[in-house]
Amino acid sequence: VRLGYNGSGEDADVLEFLEAADPIEIVKKSEKFLTDSENFCEKGIFAFGATIEPYKTENCLIPKHPVLMAREAWSKDVDVLIGGTSNEGLIILLPIILENDMRAVEILEDERNFTPFVNLMMSVEDKRAEELGKMLKEVYCGKFFKPSKTNLNGFIHYHSDLLFWHGIQRAAQSRAAYTDTGKTFLYRFDVNGGLNFFKKMAKCEDFTGAEHFADCCYLFKSTLQPPPAIDSKDFENIKKTVAIWTSFAITG
Secondary structure (H helix, E strand, O other), X not given: OOOOOOOOOOHHHHHHHHHHOOHHHHHHHHOOOOOHHHHHHOOOXXXXXXXXXXXXXXXXXXXXXXXXXXXXXXXXXXXXXXXXXXXXXXXXXXXXXXXXXXXXHHHHHOHHHHXXXXXXXXXXOOHHHHHHHHHHHHHHHOOOOOOEOOEOHHHHHHHHHHHHHHHXXXXXXXXXXXXXXXXXXXXXXXXXXXXXXXXXXXXXXXXXXXXXXXXHHOOOOOOOOOOOOOOOHXXXXXXXXXXXXXXXXXXX
C-alpha cells in the first residue's frame, strides 16, 4: 500500500507489482512496512528477507528450514570461526538515545512481548506467551522492574541474547553435535577502548562491554577514525584481534 499497490493481493499480482517498482523506493519505504508489533515483538527488523520456498527448481535457494539445511550442508565440513561482542544489544539504543524513540521499550511493558514468538512459532494470543514472557522479563529485568529509559541494562542484555547470542550458541552447538563436522571456534569480544566507534556515535559510552561491530573496528582500518598510536592499548588490542583471525586462517 505504501508503494501504491491496490491490486488483488494474490501472490502473482503482488510479484508483478514489486518487479516493476523502483528498487530505491522499496528500500526507502521498507522501514515503514512493518508495524510496531512486527518490528519490536516479532523482531522482524527487515521487511524483506529469506523465505522457505514451497517448490524446488534449479534456482531454489532455501527448500526447507535453514536449521535442517545446515545439518546436510557441504560447509559443515569446513572449519569456522564464529564471534560476537559482549554487549551486542547496544545497537538497539540508537533510536532511543538519538531520537528519543521509546517504542521498543514501551512495547515490553506487556510481559508477553518478551516471548520470541517467531522462534517458538506462537502468537501474542497464545496461552503460554504470558507465562514465558514473564519468566524472561524476570531473568533480564528482575521481578519488580520494567525496562525504561533509566533502566536499560536488562533491555540491552535481552536483545543481545535474542538477536545475536542465542543464534550463535545454537550454531556452535549444532556443529558440535555431529562428529563429521569441521572444527568450530568461538570468541566473545569484550574490548572497550578508543576504537569503539558505535558507542561514540550513539552516545552510549557509559554502558559497559563491547557493542555490535566493535570487533570489526579492531580488525579493519576505517576512515571513520584515525589509527591509534603504536604504543597505545588500542593498538595492542588490534594486534591481538588480528592474531586470532590470522591464526585461524593459517592453522584452522
